[in-house]
Amino acid sequence: MPKTSIRTKNLSKTYDNQTVVSNVSINLPYGGIFGVLGKNGAGKTTFLAMLMGLITPSEGEIFIFDKSLKFHKYEILKNINFQSPYIDLPKKITVMQNLIFYARLYDVIDRKKKILKLSEDLFITDLLDNIYGTLSSGQKTRVNLCKALLNDPKLLLLDEPTASLDVSTSEFIRKYIKSFQKKNNSTILITSHNLEEIEKMCSHIIFLDKGKIKFDGKKNELFKQNKSSSLKDIFLKDDK
Amino acid sequence: MINRILALLIRYKNISFGSFPRLLSIFYWPTVQILFWGYFTNFFMSNGSFGIWSALNIILSAVVLWDVLFRGQLGLTMSFFEELWSRNLPNLFITPLKDIEMVYGLILISLVRTLIGITPAVFFANYFFYFHLFELGLYLIFLFLNLIIFGWSIGFIVSGLVLRYGQAFEELAWAIIFIILPFSCVYYPLDSLPNIVQNIALFLPTVHIFETMRLILIENEIILHNVFIIIFLNLFYLILSILFFLKMICIARKRGLLFNQGE
Numbered sequence: 001m002p003k004t005s006i007r008t009k010n011l012s013k014t015y016d017n018q019t020v021v022s023n024v025s026i027n028l029p030y031g032g033i034f035g036v037l038g039k040n041g042a043g044k045t046t047f048l049a050m051l052m053g054l055i056t057p058s059e060g061e062i063f064i065f066d067k068s069l070k071f072h073k074y075e076i077l078k079n080i081n082f083q084s085p086y087i088d089l090p091k092k093i094t095v096m097q098n099l100i101f102y103a104r105l106y107d108v109i110d111r112k113k114k115i116l117k118l119s120e121d122l123f124i125t126d127l128l129d130n131i132y133g134t135l136s137s138g139q140k141t142r143v144n145l146c147k148a149l150l151n152d153p154k155l156l157l158l159d160e161p162t163a164s165l166d167v168s169t170s171e172f173i174r175k176y177i178k179s180f181q182k183k184n185n186s187t188i189l190i191t192s193h194n195l196e197e198i199e200k201m202c203s204h205i206i207f208l209d210k211g212k213i214k215f216d217g218k219k220n221e222l223f224k225q226n227k228s229s230s231l232k233d234i235f236l237k238d239d240k
Numbered sequence: 241m242i243n244r245i246l247a248l249l250i251r252y253k254n255i256s257f258g259s260f261p262r263l264l265s266i267f268y269w270p271t272v273q274i275l276f277w278g279y280f281t282n283f284f285m286s287n288g289s290f291g292i293w294s295a296l297n298i299i300l301s302a303v304v305l306w307d308v309l310f311r312g313q314l315g316l317t318m319s320f321f322e323e324l325w326s327r328n329l330p331n332l333f334i335t336p337l338k339d340i341e342m343v344y345g346l347i348l349i350s351l352v353r354t355l356i357g358i359t360p361a362v363f364f365a366n367y368f369f370y371f372h373l374f375e376l377g378l379y380l381i382f383l384f385l386n387l388i389i390f391g392w393s394i395g396f397i398v399s400g401l402v403l404r405y406g407q408a409f410e411e412l413a414w415a416i417i418f419i420i421l422p423f424s425c426v427y428y429p430l431d432s433l434p435n436i437v438q439n440i441a442l443f444l445p446t447v448h449i450f451e452t453m454r455l456i457l458i459e460n461e462i463i464l465h466n467v468f469i470i471i472f473l474n475l476f477y478l479i480l481s482i483l484f485f486l487k488m489i490c491i492a493r494k495r496g497l498l499f500n501q502g503e
Contacts, residue, residue: 049498052334053333054493055493074338075336082331082334087327089328089331090328091326105337106336
């Protein structure tokens with residue numbers, strides 16, 4: 001088992017003289033649920049995108065499972081997956097066609113069996129023959145999560161996994177993600193504006209502010225440091 | 241009321257004139273039509289010796305073969321655009337899919353789409369007009385392959401531009417083929433064009449392809465030198481366009497564009 005899941009060294013991203021992520025160095029152990037917090041424009045999504053190789057860093061290095069992302073990209077990507085409510089699947093084809101396509105890209109063995117198993121777990125079996133574009137946002141989230149779990153990722157990146165979902169669907173998604181992590185001992189990195197969600201799910205928090213790390217450590221340390229018992233209070237205090 | 245109509249007018253003006261490709265699309269059609277039909281009429285007026293059936297056979301062969309190029313290019317760009325329109329690029333590029341594998345996939349789907357698209361056209365031309373494209377014999381495969389390859393080259397350039405500069409360049413997917421149409425000598429020989437234009441047109445493989453097609457249909461002969469020029473130009477443009485497309489993906493990663501594309 002690798003010692004670390006994510007290690008970044010002086011990671012920076014600059015667009016036309018505007019720095020979005022600045023000198024971020026983190027070292028996350030293997031296994032666990034980690035939260036990335038920050039206000040709008042703090043650099044959370046750019047940070048996540050760099051970890052997946054979607055955005056090339058301006059400076060710094062990324063190591064996933066102790067291997068350099070730059071030199072072992074495709075080997076690493078086999079074990080990563082991602083879900084975001086802002087990234088869709090092709091709308092004109094069925095859910096099953098979409099899932100089969102991604103199962104092929106990840107070289108999943110016994111594709112149909114895997115999809116049916118995950119569909120049962122996520123209650124989307126009835127949706128498999130539906131056109132993806134006709135689904136509601138709650139249904140799309142569950143289908144996207146199914147896509148994100150097809151390759152049993154060792155590193156799962158979730159960008160606001162419960163955005164625009166009703167309370168019960170959100171709770172279901174949170175429970176499912178937690179049980180998936182326990183079962184597979186994966187590393188899950190979540191960004192969310194839902195502070196309660198991060199509080200409930202994550203033991204370790206990375207707090208980004210204007211692209212820089214403001215805090216990186218255990219949740220309890222953050223509370224202790226800020227003499228507060230909730231993330232919401234810390235955020236609001238930070239605004240003053 | 242006037243204010244609201246004026247608001248709409250300003251809005252549509254901003255959309256239409258806001259980018260070079262959109263601006264280009266406003267005036268290229270009339271210009272291209274005039275150029276094309278002008279050269280076409282000149283050629284047939286000065287070659288009255290052609291029988292009506294010979295002329296029809298040449299025109300229909302050219303129509304079908306030109307469509308191979310169009311379908312080839314469109315099949316590639318539309319398949320790529322589907323990923324952009326459905327905001328699916330991030331999902332695609334975080335899989336172990338290599339950039340070059342995407343290139344292979346786009347080429348293959350374009351080939352399939354072109355074969356499916358062109359078959360009914362050949363059937364109808366054959367059935368209604370007693371036109372036999374297959375008179376071109378094995379050369380038909382050569383001409384087909386080279387036209388579709390040039391279509392792929394154009395397709396990769398357009399896809400790369402859209403990825404890098406955004407949806408304003410989508411207009412090019414429809415327009416670019418018709419911009420090169422008058423200079424490709426599809427329905428008339430190269431010497432119908434003015435001398436200066438001829439020198440530029442010679443760099444287009446389509447000119448040599450359609451010259452070869454006419455030579456086979458009229459004289460039943462082929463010039464080997466032309467065959468080599470077609471292969472050389474096509475390979476050159478294909479390699480160049482693929483490298484361009486791959487470079488644009490690389491730039492898109494640097495500028496964070498893979499995340500922000502879509503409808």
